[in-house]
Amino acid sequence: MKDVRDFYVDITPIEALKVIEQSIVTGSISGKVLDVYKRSVGDQEIVVCVIEKFYYRTSNRASLTITLDNLEEFTKVHAVASGGGAGAFMRFDWGAGGNFVESVSRALDQYIVKQ
Template sequence: MEKMDFYVYLSPKEAAEKVKKAVTAGLYSGEILDEYVRILPNGKEIIMVLFEKYYMRSGNRATLTFLADNLEEHTRVHLSAGGGGQGVIFRFDWGAGASFSTSARDALAEYICK
């Protein structure tokens, strides 16, 4: 399982749109399985998007969960990829999880708070 946390200078909605565009197009042709948006009374928002992609190198499907909220000063993004491993005992995914989460992070790279 691959996990990443970082902050961006975008709204959760803008961050989600950039990640959706990157993950579902071209080389990173994943598909959206689910999307959940929660707008709070104070105008803050929480967005979750669940992606899935088949990786030939692992012979399995991997999932990527994107979660963004603006409950703090900047939008916090959490990425979690998993499910790309083979077999019951060994969960080695040949880098599928890292590749999937990195594709989402790369879509937001220029907006990451330093």
């Protein structure tokens, strides 16, 4: 699995963020929203959210940064995971980063209109 994912959904950025938070944070013991940054001009919105979660498989906390914007016809979702590696020099994370990124698309699956 890649640690970066892009796709489009047919709900607003704020609605998408609520679905993501409900699925990843509320449905997790160790998930936590670190920051949410929102900007809007008229009907156009950009939302950046940083979520952190502990992964037992790496004994480490991973970070997930999600950018949502409706600057095009549909809301674009860009998700990237980092920090899940278990070593100082190796980035090998036993699939934690890919799993974290895929949790975004799983949460929004029913709203995805374009991959």
